[in-house]
Structure formats: structure tokens, C-alpha cells
Amino acid sequence: MPDLWQNICLHILLTCPIFVNVWSRHDHLYMGLDHRHHHHLHYEKDNDLSLWINEMQVKMFSGFSMKIFAIDNGKVSPHIKDPNFSMYLPTIPSEVSYVNFTWKSGAKKYDYHFDRLQSLDENILKPPSISIKTKGRVPRNPKEFSVFLPCSGNVSGVAMFSIGLLIQTRKGKPLPGTPLRLTLRKECAHRGVYDRASLTASQGPDPECDKKCANNGWCNHEKICQCPEGYMGQYCTQALCYPQCQNGGNCTAPAICSCPKGYQGRHCEG
Known part of the structure; x- marks a missing residue:
């Protein structure tokens, strides 16, 4: 695939x-x-x-x-x-637990409101969360934020989730084409199978996260580690390889698999 x-x-x-x-x-x-x-x-x-x-x-x-x-x-x-x-x-695969976006308002001023962060099957997928406040002002200069997709860890399957974003000028006029309404699909795996995708947001805030975020991760205003590209987990300690390493290979760095003897290829597939 x-x-x-x-x-x-x-x-x-x-x-x-x-x-x-x-x-x-x-x-x-x-x-x-x-x-x-x-x-x-x-x-x-x-x-x-x-x-x-x-x-x-x-x-x-x-x-x-x-x-x-x-x-x-x-x-x-x-x-x-x-x-x-x-x-x-x-469908967003189990290996992917978040998506990073970047935005900016430029010379204009906009307010935003994530008015919908909903899982349609919370037995499989917890409601999505974001690394910024749900309401606020779009930053003038480029700034990154994450949408976290935390699996429940209890059941394997595919769940639908919905995200809604309102954007309007300071005078309350909506940006043409908004609000944005997206309904997507996320695959989750039971923790007994593999659990790499379900930990990023579900661990919750840590008051000491500024001392624990690894791999150049940083502690945001909600006391949750904001991970750089290619890392995930509560403290950004887990490299992300997608597709996942095959044949017993280990993900040792973002998009880099360490293959066991007898296997080679980007994902140890051959």
C-alpha cells in the first residue's frame, strides 16, 4: 500500500x-x-x-x-x-499518531476556533486534541502546531473523526471557504499488537516536561512535549518510520530502519 x-x-x-x-x-x-x-x-x-x-x-x-x-x-x-x-x-495508519501543520496570518489579522474535535467511535479512538488553544489569534509569522490522534489502546479497528475550524477577521467576517469541515479515518491497533501510535497525546501534561523532552523537543504551554519532525511519544524519544520496519528491523532514527542480518532496503523489506 x-x-x-x-x-x-x-x-x-x-x-x-x-x-x-x-x-x-x-x-x-x-x-x-x-x-x-x-x-x-x-x-x-x-x-x-x-x-x-x-x-x-x-x-x-x-x-x-x-x-x-x-x-x-x-x-x-x-x-x-x-x-x-x-x-x-x-486511512491514517496506526504508525501515525499526529500531523504537524504550519500557519501564519501574514499582514492581516484573523481569529480561529477549533469548534469540532470529535471521535465517532471513542472505543477505538479518543477525541483528537491539538497542541495549541482551541480559540485564539492566528500568529502573524509561521508557527507550527500538531493535531494528535490518540488511540484508546483497547480495541483494534478503524474510527472516523471530525475536525472543524472557524477562521474570521477581527470584525467577525469569515474567511471565504470556511469553516473547514473534515471527516477522516484513523486506524488503531490493540496495545497487545503494537502501541507506537497511541501514546503521544494520551499521556497528559507533565509539569516537568521541559526537563524531559528529548531529541530537540520542547515543552509547550500545556506542559506537553512538542516533538520535532520524525519523533513521537510523551517525551519525543521514539523515532517514527512509516511504513514500519519489516522483518524484525528497528526504527533507529526518523525514516531509518536498522535491519537484521540477511535483510536490506529502506524498510528491511528485502
Whole structure:
């Protein structure tokens, strides 16, 4: 099965070419701009709201080094506004317990509200949580936040979850195309099988997390370790390899498997 983000990228590239441009100058994938506006955006000052998944995270999951924009310079991706968008995406696998986003407001001022963080089957998946406050102001300069997807650890299966995001100007005018409403699927595995995905958010705050966050992780205002790309767990001690290492291999660094004798390949598959 192809990697999570490779599936997303390939689907968009193959099925929606009229709405997609991959520009080497910007080194990102923007899901939602008609070719007629291509020249205009190349020289348009980037001074409005943007929300994206950064290159390092996308590359870790897919091998592609590009940004994936949900909102680019004040414009919401038409792909996200498509009511069938969720059907295009693969199930988020057990190995992936969070997704990091970056956003900025640019020269403008916006308030945000995550008004929906809901699991549709809490026996499998706990409600999603985020590393920032659910209400506040979008930062002027680029800043990262995480959406955590904590499995219950009690049951294996696939659960639906829903995220809602309201964005409006300081005068209360919604950003065109918002609120964003996403319903996605997350796979969870019973802890007796493997439990790498269920620990990041479920451990809860630790008042001393600033002394314990490893691998350049940092303690956020909620006293939860914010892990850098490629690490997970309560104290950022666990490297993330996706797909997971095969044939008894160990994930010793982000996207790097240490293979047992007789096996080789990026994931010890051969």
C-alpha cells in the first residue's frame, strides 16, 4: 500500500490536474488554483493567511519534498471544499499518531476556533486534541502546531473523526471557504499488537516536561512535549518510520530502519 501522503499527492495529481500546480520556484503543492491564475500568483505578495503541512513531514511519509497547502495566501483549496474530499484520502495508519501543520496570518489579522474535535467511535479512538488553544489569534509569522490522534489502546479497528475550524477577521467576517469541515479515518491497533501510535497525546501534561523532552523537543504551554519532525511519544524519544520496519528491523532514527542480518532496503523489506 503506498505511503499516506504519496497516496494523497498522487490522487490529487492524477484526478484534479485543472486545480493543481507544482511550481519549482515555490517548491510546494497547492491544491486549488486554476491555471488561469498561475502567472498572477507567482508575483503576488504572500501577505495573507496560509495553512500547510510542511516539507519535512510530507517527505517523511511520502518521499516527496513539498508543502501541501490547505489555505494559500487567503484562498482555501477547492479540493478541501469538495464534499467528497474525505473519500479521496487513505486511512491514517496506526504508525501515525499526529500531523504537524504550519500557519501564519501574514499582514492581516484573523481569529480561529477549533469548534469540532470529535471521535465517532471513542472505543477505538479518543477525541483528537491539538497542541495549541482551541480559540485564539492566528500568529502573524509561521508557527507550527500538531493535531494528535490518540488511540484508546483497547480495541483494534478503524474510527472516523471530525475536525472543524472557524477562521474570521477581527470584525467577525469569515474567511471565504470556511469553516473547514473534515471527516477522516484513523486506524488503531490493540496495545497487545503494537502501541507506537497511541501514546503521544494520551499521556497528559507533565509539569516537568521541559526537563524531559528529548531529541530537540520542547515543552509547550500545556506542559506537553512538542516533538520535532520524525519523533513521537510523551517525551519525543521514539523515532517514527512509516511504513514500519519489516522483518524484525528497528526504527533507529526518523525514516531509518536498522535491519537484521540477511535483510536490506529502506524498510528491511528485502
